[in-house]
Amino acid sequence: DGGITQSPKYLFRKEGQNVTLSCEQNLNHDAMYWYRQDPGQGLRLIYYSQIVNDFQKGDIAEGYSVSREKKESFPLTVTSAQKNPTAFYLCASSIGSRGNQPQHFGDGTRLSIL
């Protein structure tokens, strides 16, 4: 079955450490997204990518970095510059960035500070 796989499900970060969240999709979608969700809040866009080797900052990109070397993969690195990283991170993909199809979401990674 096609879908989006995020790993790990839970992640703990020590102070000063960079951590990387994995996102892989086998839906053959061009566009991929990273969102952050805080309790009681909606989703806020961190980064998105419409095509391989290209990505754009979202509304809250500071302290995060991404790469898009392959169509299927869009890893997110939470750097030590992100002072409040505790949140639920969701990766999504869609056929195109401006298609008429909804986004498909992974199961999320919950990141906490040790």
Added chain:
Amino acid sequence: ELKVEQNPLFLSMQEGKNYTIYCNYSTTSDRLYWYRQDPGKSLESLFVLLSNGAVKQEGRLMASLDTKARLSTLHITAAVHDLSATYFCAVDFWRDDKIIFGKGTRLHILP
């Protein structure tokens, strides 16, 4: 400023009752999505609304879009406990190249 506002943010209702969740947005768009999220889980797509007057129904849920009023509604008919979840609307402000999510409506249906 691009805004998406949902109300109510929390709704507790009895089984068998009807209720409506509202999604208002700030500027013109004719592309709106509704998602469901169970606690600790991912988002599941419910409805895609792509034109003024669009209406979609699935079981006890019905969604509509009024682009002139910049309003979408998600109507729940004869609620059952299984519908307890958080519901999000997301608006594609395609002219500004942004998709904005509402804060979600946490729906709790009491048996």
